[in-house]
Amino acid sequence: MPNDEEEQERLDLMHHLFLLSYDGELYHAPLPKTIGRALDIGCGTGIWVMDFADMHPEAKVIGTDLSAIQSGYVPQNVHFEVDDAEEDWQYSQPFDYIHIRGMGGAIANWQRLLQQAFDNLVPGGWVELVEFDAWASTDDNSLPESSAYYQFQTLLGKASELFGKPVNVAKYFRKFVETAGFTNIGEDNRKVPLSPWPTTRKERNLGNYMQMAMSESLEPYALALFTKMLNWDNIMIQALLAGARNDLKNMDYHIYTTW
Structure with missing residues (x-):
């Protein structure tokens, strides 16, 4: 199980x-050049919040997460809160922009979350959702269904x-x-x-x-999911992960995901 420092490195x-x-x-x-208030849901280490705040020093930027793993040294226009975005929102002022990234597998009721986002935006405000499919696709059917990775993603x-x-919710975002x-x-x-198989330098680097x-x-x-939901023991899990x-x-x- 990764420790807090390893998890922070993974998020960054x-x-x-x-x-x-x-x-x-x-x-x-x-977004307009001048922004009043911005909110980042599930901010993790807060790195996006601080980068955004540096770009928009005029804005008040709030980052929320279930864990207080953010840096203690932050720009003056940044505020971090420990908060569950699935509970009732209690903000006294609306936002110009709400950012939600990488929250697949963390939200039970996306429709309610986005309704609250809508209700907490100024007229003309924006919400931006960024998510990746937790699924390895190919254009040439090169990933066998018998492979460990295919089994892993199916079970996940x-x-x-x-x-x-x-975890696979991005395809529903437009409807939401x-x-x-x-x-x-x-x-x-x-x-x-998902690996450096492409021929172009940029895609290989990304891979x-x-x-x-x-x-x-x-x-x-x-x-946690395989243990609690599928009743797998750790030996079974580690064997599958090694194969994946x-x-x-x-x-x-030739596997890829879609963001």
């Missing part, structure tokens, strides 16, 4: 991967559904935001290799980082 690596995938951009919403999806917080009342909805879907991140993320994703890590090193498997 994922932040780096999002930046690589989106050409260094922290966000894609067409099943276990997260049983737990009530599914439409139901909440949002308009002017845009999408930017990008394929991201190298993704391979590292996924290898480190398999156990945090699987351990080997599959991430197999360049014959």
